[in-house]
Amino acid sequence: MAGSAFPLCKTSFLFCLSGYLNVTGLDFSKEQLSVASSRQHLRAKACYKNIEWVEGNALELPFPGSYFDAITIGYGLRNVVDKPKAMREMYRVVKPGCRICVLDFNKSAQPLTTSFQEWMIDNIVVPVATGYGLGKDYEYLRSSINEFLTGKELEKLALESGFSNGKHYEISGGLMGILVATR
Ligand SMILES: C[S@@+](CC[C@H](N)C(=O)[O-])C[C@H]1O[C@@H](n2cnc3c(N)ncnc32)[C@H](O)[C@@H]1O
Numbered sequence: 001m002a003g004s005a006f007p008l009c010k011t012s013f014l015f016c017l018s019g020y021l022n023v024t025g026l027d028f029s030k031e032q033l034s035v036a037s038s039r040q041h042l043r044a045k046a047c048y049k050n051i052e053w054v055e056g057n058a059l060e061l062p063f064p065g066s067y068f069d070a071i072t073i074g075y076g077l078r079n080v081v082d083k084p085k086a087m088r089e090m091y092r093v094v095k096p097g098c099r100i101c102v103l104d105f106n107k108s109a110q111p112l113t114t115s116f117q118e119w120m121i122d123n124i125v126v127p128v129a130t131g132y133g134l135g136k137d138y139e140y141l142r143s144s145i146n147e148f149l150t151g152k153e154l155e156k157l158a159l160e161s162g163f164s165n166g167k168h169y170e171i172s173g174g175l176m177g178i179l180v181a182t183r
Pocket of ligand 1: 056058075079
């Protein structure tokens with residue numbers, strides 16, 4: 001399960017219970033959950049029906065241990081204050097042998113990719129967002145990517161959090177990245 005498979009997602013976390021028919025989405029923002037829920041109702045496919053939205057903190061997930069078959073988080077971990085704790089919580093609630101998938105902007109080790117990413121944010125992302133009255137919401141992107149972890153650091157964090165393996169894949173020409181880790 002990857003974030004892109006759930007375009008309706010406006011929450012930080014999606015958890016999957018025994019197949020994709022039971023999915024739980026979590027965020028600590030009521031507003032985000034309400035957008036997610038309204039988008040869900042616009043979708044006709046059956047797989048969008050069984051999604052439950054939960055208001056909760058990624059640092060203290062309101063679920064028992066070894067509960068979910070898969071977890072995906074999209075553009076969320078970068079925004080969580082205590083990233084190691086959020087990773088440990090995902091480790092706790094995913095079943096042994098199952099995977100988590102962390103999609104986010106990639107903090108590249110390549111200066112050229114970083115320059116291009118910064119150019120895109122300054123010249124496309126923020127101006128377009130400004131056109132929608134959301135410029136302020138996106139101005140933090142550059143600094144938050146800069147303060148985020150590189151792919152190698154995310155792999156190391158996965159192991160330190162207890163996962164048996166962690167592999168980071170660069171996508172979209174290195175602008176984005178996905179960490180896949182198995183408990
Ligand atoms: C950039 S938004 C991404 C939202 C959505 N995944 C998307 O792609 O549109 C980051 C989200 O992380 C949520 N968030 C940050 N820290 C959190 C925490 N500790 N627990 C739950 N949600 C958190 C924020 O409320 C916000 O909705």
